[in-house]
Amino acid sequence: MSKVRIGILGSRFQADCIAGAVKAMAEEAEVVAVASPTRAHATAFATRHGIPLAYTDHRELLRDPDVELIWIAVPNRLHAQITIDAAQAGKHVVCEKPLCLTIEEADAMIDACRRAGVLLLYGEELFFAPKYVKAKQLADEGAFGRVHLVKQGEKHSGPHSEWFWDVEQSGGGAVMDLGCHGIAFCWWFLGKPAIKSVYSQMATQVHQERTQGEDEAVTIIEFANGAIGMVESSWNRPGGMDDSIEVFGDKGQTYADLLMGNALPTYSEVGFGYAVEKAATTRGWTYPVFEEQWNYGFPQATRHFARCVRGKETPISDGETGRVVQEVLYAAYASAGLGRKVMLPFRPTGIAKPIDLWKAPERAKAVV
Numbered sequence: 001m002s003k004v005r006i007g008i009l010g011s012r013f014q015a016d017c018i019a020g021a022v023k024a025m026a027e028e029a030e031v032v033a034v035a036s037p038t039r040a041h042a043t044a045f046a047t048r049h050g051i052p053l054a055y056t057d058h059r060e061l062l063r064d065p066d067v068e069l070i071w072i073a074v075p076n077r078l079h080a081q082i083t084i085d086a087a088q089a090g091k092h093v094v095c096e097k098p099l100c101l102t103i104e105e106a107d108a109m110i111d112a113c114r115r116a117g118v119l120l121l122y123g124e125e126l127f128f129a130p131k132y133v134k135a136k137q138l139a140d141e142g143a144f145g146r147v148h149l150v151k152q153g154e155k156h157s158g159p160h161s162e163w164f165w166d167v168e169q170s171g172g173g174a175v176m177d178l179g180c181h182g183i184a185f186c187w188w189f190l191g192k193p194a195i196k197s198v199y200s201q202m203a204t205q206v207h208q209e210r211t212q213g214e215d216e217a218v219t220i221i222e223f224a225n226g227a228i229g230m231v232e233s234s235w236n237r238p239g240g241m242d243d244s245i246e247v248f249g250d251k252g253q254t255y256a257d258l259l260m261g262n263a264l265p266t267y268s269e270v271g272f273g274y275a276v277e278k279a280a281t282t283r284g285w286t287y288p289v290f291e292e293q294w295n296y297g298f299p300q301a302t303r304h305f306a307r308c309v310r311g312k313e314t315p316i317s318d319g320e321t322g323r324v325v326q327e328v329l330y331a332a333y334a335s336a337g338l339g340r341k342v343m344l345p346f347r348p349t350g351i352a353k354p355i356d357l358w359k360a361p362e363r364a365k366a367v368v
């Protein structure tokens, strides 16, 4: 299989992660260009990862005939327009989570890619995280009997870039940022069943000065097969990133902790370079991770997406996946605003961003 030629949009946190993931799958894909608005950032990124071309405007990159697939690692509010531009330029797309801000955008992205005959892939790496894949294999084999409860939590001390805290750019707080992973995870783990209802309790517990967004939330998803998904999202947990699951059935259960559970319990009086994402210190007792990207599933997702482009695999995380998550995000914010569970389908129109349904629940009342 010839290498899939990727153009990355963005040059910071997630862009670095993707460039690393592509390098780990060098026989499947290569990054041939990057675009990021600040020239110095774009060129520094290109130098850092050995990428031949650096652009400052994503439209320049889209005109590059060498690029087959665009990987969008830019703030959420830009995902939809860039995806549509990429589709019109005939490029396949991987869009980072969350897919976009609104259901209308999700529909337009899916439609643009379908019309252009290009793939719209959704960057949900938890579908590829080896520990979580193993848990799903056990569940599918029947190890836990009928699974009735799946929990996923993603928690850290808060995002690294200002735009996440600005709900106009992000669309919401911790649920938009981290809960989208858990929503996708529970749905995928249970075999992508229909979703019956969503309940969410949200609050801004700590960061009221910094954001309008929720920094703490518990979201409960009721599936049509009777199983429950429980998603915990927090921007208030110092000590480094925590990503973990619990799975319960009538014949058994399993627990998986992606980071601390794969780390080396370590004590150092002087500290060292890096322990885990968003850990503030490496002194005292810490939990340095190894193979961090591999444990998350980023290289494996990259390999899958590259093979999808070559027609060798069928996407397991695509625009429709992102759209399912988007509808649950809407329902979660509406539920937090209304103080009760919201039944699906739930597709209010004309909402600018999901968090508006929490802050102005009368918008949701018109539909439920």
Ligand SMILES: NC(=O)c1ccc[n+]([C@@H]2O[C@H](COP(=O)([O-])OP(=O)(O)OC[C@H]3O[C@@H](n4cnc5c(N)ncnc54)[C@H](O)[C@@H]3O)[C@@H](O)[C@H]2O)c1
Residues within 6 Å of the ligand: 009, 010, 011, 012, 013, 014, 015, 035, 036, 037, 038, 041, 057, 058, 072, 073, 074, 075, 076, 078, 096, 097, 098, 123, 124, 125, 161, 163, 177
């Ligand atoms: N899958 C995951 O686990 C994961 C992890 C982190 C971030 N993300 C997602 O990735 C996206 C980017 O997040 P991040 O953490 O890298 O943010 P970041 O702030 O670290 O980087 C954003 C980058 O986008 C660039 N940018 C802004 N406008 C642009 C444009 N028009 N064209 C090209 N580049 C542009 C910025 O210059 C910057 O380089 C977000 O949607 C985020 O939710 C996903």
